[in-house]
Amino acid sequence: MNFPLSRLFLFSFGLVILFSSCSEEKKESVQTETKAEKEEVASDEKIILFFGNSLTAGYGIEQDLAFPGLIQDRLDSLGKDYKVINGGLSGETTAGGLSRIDWFLEDEPSIFILELGGNDGLRGIQLAETKKNLEAIIDKVQTKYPSTKIILAGMQIPPNMGIEYTQEFQAIYPKVAEEKDVELIPFLLQDVGGIKELNLPDGIHPTEEGHIIVAETVWEILKEKV
Structure with missing residues (x-):
């Protein structure tokens, strides 16, 4: 579903925040927190790894209230034996994700949700590069853990880079x-x-109420895999 034009202008107002909020200090903090999460995973728990940017990280709200945390709550309420790991990093691009994915694959995820590419589009990165990086991340997961179920989260961007670029960007995800x-x-x-x-x-970044809706969108796909 495409944005109505009026929403695209609202959407574009703060888009630069999606990639400008990243810093080395933030990166170290997120990796330290995620390492602690990984160490807490019980041996009999299956892992669901959300790997993305500030949308996954829950920019501007408590991480537990971001959609990965809400998915954990849903799983717990259903008695599902899964541990959700939030591998979101504000400002992350597909190239950045490719450079850090190996660190997150020390433990085998049962399910891997890939949410990257939005920052590439906002920076006008060549679409072929974005597609190649998404494929390379998926290849790494599939090669190391062939039984891992992979879900790719599609993204759209406003027409700041031109209609052709915007449409081709959106088309990357179904192709991959x-x-x-x-x-x-x-x-x-x-x-x-x-x-x-x-x-x-x-x-650009969802409120707590927005994350509830995002979690439902993710759950519609995820529920058949847990």
């Missing part, structure tokens, strides 16, 4: 999902992106 035979969430921010009351003042 088909070529790599992985599940696709068509648009992670369905019914949230561009809606003022569901996003923080920056116009």
Whole structure:
């Protein structure tokens, strides 16, 4: 589902925040926290790894209230023996994700949800490069852990880089999902992106209420795999 034009302008207002909020201090903090999470995983628990940028990290809200944390709550309520690891990092690009994925694959994830690419689009990175990096991340997971179920979260961007670039960017995700035979969430921010009351003042990052909707979008795909 495409954004209505009026929502695209709202959506674009704060988009630069998606990649400008990253810093080395933040990166070290996220990796330290994630390492602690990994150490807490019991031997009999299966891992669900969310690997993405500030959307996954829950920029601007408590991490437990971001959609990966809400997925953990849902799993717990259903008595499912899974541990969710939030591998989100504000400002992350597909190239950055490719450079750090090996660290997250020390333990085998039962399910791997890949949410990257939005920052590439906002920076106008060549689409072929974004596609190549997404495929390379998936290849690393599939090669090391062939039984891991992979879900790719699709993303859309406003037409700041031109309509052609915007449309081709959106088309990357179904192409990668088909070529790599992985599940696709068509648009992670369905019914949230561009809606003022569901996003923080920056116009891009979901509020707590927005994350509830995102979690439902993810769950529609994830529930068949747990």
